Amino acid sequence: MITIKDLIVSYNKKDKVIDCLNIAFAHNTIHGIVGMNGAGKTSLLNAIYGLIKVQSGEIKCDDLKINKKKISFLATENFYYSNITGNEYLSLFKNMQFETNKWNELFMLQLDKIIDSYSTGMKKKLALFGILKQDKSIMILDEPFNELDIETCRIIRSILLRLKERKKTIIITSHIIETLTNLCDYIHYLEKGKFKYSRDKSEFKEFEHDIFNSIENKNKKLISELIE
Secondary structure, three states: OEEEEEEEEEOOOOOEEEEEEEEEEOOOOEEEEEOOOOOOHHHHHHHHHOOOOOOEEEEEEOOEEOOHHHEEEEOOOOOOOOOOEHHHHHOOOOOOOOOHHHHHHHHOOOOOOEHHHOOHHHHHHHHHHHHHHHOOOEEEEEOOOOOOOHHHHHHHHHHHHHHHHOOOEEEEEEOOOHHHHOOOOEEEEEEOOEEEEEEEHHHHHHHHHHHHHHHHHHHHHHHHHHOO
């Protein structure tokens, strides 16, 4: 289990991006984290992976300090070296059992081409390709469905469900709840650096209804005033 206790993240010592957050992510499950822009989703994932310094609190895996070597991390924006091909990028990840050509029947990328020539969606697919090749026990994916076409989104969903069957622990963020409800075992709603709700599959419908109602009621009066 990945446990986070009393976590605080602040970029200027004044405003807390993550504010005394507590959560436990069970292994072999898919956890979705949803929230508005600026809720702290990316900061939380960066903290788990060790990309940013935390002010206080602890992040552990099975009661031990979390080991970065067990985690594959997909950032919202992916960096690639200039003038390298898709194949050269994938060669950075060592996995002799990984069947690149067979996997590419799903991704349909021109791996012999320079990455600079790829579209935004193709670059996202290549980043996911690299995550799969790493084959780590914990996968942290920040907005993995952004910029992908409908077909690729469905393929990624099927892959993630299969990986869960193979005992992977997957944490996904999204600001669109519909991308998570048909995939995750649990969904956690992050607001102002704290988890406001955590729900399992049996409660997703009610959870989605409550969130949408809250958003609509919050803004209904102002919209009515603006559009008479």
